[in-house]
Amino acid sequence: MDLKELTTFQTIVQEGTFSRAAEKLNYAQSTITNQIQRLEKELGIPLFDRGWDAQLTAAGRLFADEVDRLIQHWHEVADLARSLEQEEIGTLRIGAIEAILESVLPNALRRFQQVKPRIAWQITTGNTDTLAEAALEGKLDFAICGEPGGSLPIYFEPMYEEKTVLIADRAHPLCGRSEVTLEEIFRYPIVAGGSTCLYALQFGKYLARYKETPTLQHTVSQISSIPHLVKGSHAIGVVLSSTPLIPEVARIPVTLELPPIAVGLLETRKQQSSSSSAKQLLQQLIREEIKAAH
Template identity: 25%
Template sequence: MINFLNLQYFLVLCEEMNFRRAARKLHITQQSLSGHINKLETSFGVPLFDRKQPLTLTPAGMYLRKRAAEFLAMQDDLQKELLDIGGMIGGSLTVGSTHARSQVLLPAAFRAFQEKYPQVSVKLFEGSTDELENGIRNGTLDVSIGYLTEGSSQITTIPLYEENIIVVIPDTVIERYFPNHTVLSTRKPDLSFVMSCLESCPFLAMTQTSRTPTFTRRYLQYLNISPNIFLETKNVGTLLSFCSAGLGVSIFPETFITYSQYDFSHHCFYTIEDYDSKNIIVLNYRNTRYLSKTIQAFVNTVREVVDAQTGLGANR
């Protein structure tokens, strides 16, 4: 008899291709994980992995990887259908988002959803935009929230809001590099001044792992500017904290500033309008999977929260 847990563990090992990392991800020992895989191989009567370094899948393992994902998706859909037949909103829900977006939008959305449906267990997966898209496609995520990506007939996309991209310039940086400039009194930097800041002042950058740094790089190329990079990090929270502390100029989606835990009251802001700079934030789900009442309830809750938040739903 096929054991669902063994299949789940098998798929995690397929993803990590390393017993130690997979066991850590599953919060079990390597010995326990090896036991689950051995039981699966014994049950099917074929080896699924070639255990020579590096670990690889056998032809049987590659075939099972595809069918196991389909089988577990069918089992998950069946559970959702049975809950719906019983007229219940319950079970679990797996939501994907980037780490930064989770801090901006999800606290309010999760709070509202929890108040309405406390019986639902929510699992949050935080990853890159590519990981979120793959999660929707392969069925490991029920819903994802992030940037608008390339269209797919298998994915339903619901626009939530548009956000501006802004250049953030600390007052302390202006005082240091442009001590006599009138912008300190007007608080309204123009493009010419912003370009001077981007050319002359320390720049805080994100590594090329997401949409924002890709936009930043292209925008700077468009302006023909090579910034003086003081700090480069993949963590948006770190970048926000350094910019808040006045260490340099940076570029962020506006909502990251609006809902930041850091103080940006002593900063000047320039909304980028001379370049294609609107981010469309969307909610995605796979339309080839069963859309349960629980998923529908979450989608509706997120849309209600977005509409209620000033600066989000108002820009839709």
Template identity: 30%
Template structure:
């Protein structure tokens, strides 16, 4: 078993095609096919099944993937370990829920690129469940989500907290309590979103039962609110990103407490200088900024 075989195996899994993997690895497809067959003979089990024109990983391949990833990560870590002063470089795959990617990360990503131009950073968005699953299976190096739960093999740390702000067009009149939402359209992300859950629980505590329109886009949600079509509950990062010229008012309620956003990474990922530099910058630029209140414009909202 050689590192080159493991690298071929993981690249084929990541891309889903031997032909495209050959392009990435700068070799001919027949070489990859032969090396994978040799690896399967050594292991005594198939790692992939043919699925039409593509490939589907086998159950044994799923198990082997975790070990292959650990071995490749350790090999890369050992290579960097002998050059401790080297600046972070190489690929970095970060995932984030859309509220974080839209409201908190744009300026941070620009600064990160300026500080570490040798890092090839990829940002993916998705649901928190999908992002955690991708981290568990080493498809992402770390993710930012707004849930705090145990997941096998993952470590986590709180990065910052998001205040929750109810936004509505002035045409709806002042909103001072949950009952003031009666009869108004509510636009939120689909079920599973922690911010939607916070709003649903708040309404239930005040005996308010209302239907919620599911929209999986903050741009569309704030567009609907700006047009006077209804209301929404958004994290402060989204509020700050869109409030200028949006034509709506923000309301804060003590019962709608802030929600932590956490960074998750795999416990077996080993040392990853690019990821560690990203987390350090995130804590400095977003975490500490939120704690001090320097980046908040609280005068734009009403606290009730």
């Protein structure tokens, strides 16, 4: 059974005779007859009572009730296959640090879906270390994160820089000051990212230059939760400059001699060399949103 046979049957039903169907389809009448015979053989039932008029059998009437739906389904499947060939359907697996989830990625995805409405996306959040590992394991198509250390087989395209800043509750003794020394924060508990967090590792190395250390150091994997954790306490949070702050929390004016952290697109070299057009489009939209935000 093929689409031509179904279309021929549909046209005969619509036109009422084999001859008018042949004329409409620009076929020889023998072609029409042969197609119906093949269709009947494949189905194992007679569809027409033979004669000048195309009188349907009982089985033919039942088949006629379904043929429009069959043809429509055929076209839908064909369109789906063409879309798949043109990368119009599928799924993009995206990794992102929390800082990128506020506006950059949502805005880029809204624009992307206007062009590629049939492509789904899956977002995985994490720090640079976990996202780089997921990309290397083939679990992500690409990630927006910091630049990992070491000689990994990845491609990293820096797009903007983040600074490390300190925050505290607005009622904290160090808030509202015009200037605070780093040594002064050692009197208070510190809340920072986890042991694999890029900026937290950098901050930890920085503290190694000082003989004195903070009284207590807490870690949390979700950076966006740090403002909530320091609210109403004497703890000091270590976050990135883009971390959204709640009204009860403010930055502490401490000068940190830390190099900025590069944030950009990360993917394996294999993925980068064989990028799909859909992935390239989304990455370009992300670049545009980051440029507009910075």
